[in-house]
Amino acid sequence: MKLSKTSFALMATLLAGTALPTFANATVTVLGWPGGSEETALRATVETYNKQASDADKVELLFFNREGFYDKLQADMAAGSSAFDVNLVATYSLGRYAPYMEPVDLGADAAKVFGESVLKTMQFDGKQYGVPTDLSLHFMYYRKDLVDALIGDDAARKTYGEIARKYLGKPLQPKDPDSWTWDDWAATALYFTKQVNPDSPVRYGTVLQMKNLLFNMMVFQSLPRSYGGDWMDKNGNVTVDSDAYKTGLELYKKLYDAGSSPKDSLSYEYAETNAAFASGQAATALQWNAAAADLTSTEKSPAVAEVTGIVAPPAGPDGRADHIHGLGLGLNKNAKNKEGAVKFLKWLATEDAALLYARSGGSPALSPDVVAKVAKERPDLVKLGEFASKYGYVMTGATSASALPVYELQAKEFTGYWSGQQSLEDALAHTKAGMQDLLKK
């Protein structure tokens, strides 16, 4: 095969491009989360860090594609790669990578910047494996106009009470959403369901994400959690068959069977839920915080943007709970420059760096005192930080190596119950058996 001059030039460029990072001057290589606001924020933050760092501590960033990122990362780390000193890590996959990482001491000030509950999203076996850079949790989105009208109308309140008694067996009255219990939310959802209340101004009372998908289980967890549910007790026994999970699962099924959520909810995930709420035909939706920008944008959601309220998920007997998981950066066990890497990670956990990351477009969960300093530029981070520090939790075992398979298992078994393919007892028994098998590994 003959190569033309152009082909040679292209190959040379390609090889140079591949080889250059190896010969670059940076001595701390950071593998970040590619694309989106995370990459933008990290680039800006690193630029500032490099201005003040010595030549030996300067940071070089490395990104590859999001597609199959975690599988590639696992393969690299399992192979003992030293191509990066600092690597990305996520809460629910922390256990998969912890064997190839080293814990890092972020210093006492890190708790003041992020709060203990947020730091926990990067802990495994009681050790800190990373700096939490971006956080995801859930908001209860609701229609302010509808709820205000309900609260201010005596006839509507009467109907609401009757519906609550009939479906939930409890005499409830409409309340401000910020003081909702799960029963209050359920009664409101039922009231705004056309199938239950033909006078409802909207078709559905809520939008439940019930697709057989692990991320939907993260959204669901906060309901049983607020009733005291957890994956395991202190002795390591799986407790998923608790009354808390039964209550949560039954409530979802009751609402779905009553027609409070769209008929296709069993195939709904993030995008479908956004579309349903934005259509103006649903009164409430428990959805990821990332949806806030779209649902309150008059361009993207003209039907609801100006009447969408946001509160933390409702309360149970154990108070409110908000499932949090985050992205962070931690130390590769095979790092070539551990000293420089630790310096960078410690700096990243300082208040100044966290604020810079937030101002650059990242979504760090910051403690109330710290987030107040960026409240003007990033009002969404105020709620994120507040909810995370007040209600944030990570289930026991949810940072283990088997966390993802556990979420997958729950998704399959719980959706089997919600769709009527198996009883509640069978679903929980299968889940418990599967979790015992997975979590003992």
Added chain:
Amino acid sequence: MNHLPDAGSRLGVRRVWRIDMALVTRAEGRMYLTPLVGFLLLFLGFPAIVNLIYSVSTVTFETLRSPVLSGFSNYVAVLNDREFWSSAWFSLRFGVLTASAECLIGLFLAIFLAPLLGKRPVLMAPLMLPLMVAPAMVGLMYRLVLHEFAGPVPYYLFEWFGDSPAFLDINNAFRTLVVVETLQWTPFAFLLFYMAYSAIPLDVREASSLDGASPFEIVRWIDLPLMKPTLVIAFFIRFIDGFRVFDNVYALTGSGAGGSTTSLSIYIYQAFFKEGAIGKAVAASVVLFVASFIVLHGLNRLAGRRKL
């Protein structure tokens, strides 16, 4: 390549291989074949052997290079897994139904549209368009098309009838998936049938018509028997494609509520990537390979007997 030992070989003269116009020795022929054999051994043989080893081993992502032999426990786990059998049943039903529907509709369209397409061949292009779309994109497209608040289908159903069915709930998901698959791949069957139909000499039909055969009788006794090999091949190609379905189902419903739309391919994918149960996933694929081999071998023998 023709293997033609010349007469000289019997006389002690070296045997030669004749390839088109060139003469090469057996050793040279082997040398030329070496890259191909090497390629096949490397890219088919090596993975097959690794798979067989993994299927009888305890292996995880962390121990890919050091699997521990554990007998046939992975096969036992697969064969005792109710989900494996339900996914096999899903794939079988899906394969048979979609292949049947695509072939029946494709055959009807091929015969019905043949006169029109004979005059306006350009119409073939739009009919083939669904084949140009990647199956995963088809899945995503129907997620949008069937969405109650964003899709045109539920929108018009609500406008006209005041209600719209749940296309993807537990009762309708399978039917919806079959329809989506059929809509995309019927043009493939149609194309094969149209070509086969067009290849039938007109004088045969004219002769039968002169003998008094009705149009239905011509189709029944002339066209269909002559198209039979194409019909059989199209059915099996479509059955194989339907049986191994993955992308559009995965994009549209995932593995479905309670795993109700888990095809065998999705089962293997989930076991491998989601559960990290590499041995189990590979064992399932070996079981699938053996079952497919037995079925195809049986069909081959059946076809051979019929020829006799």
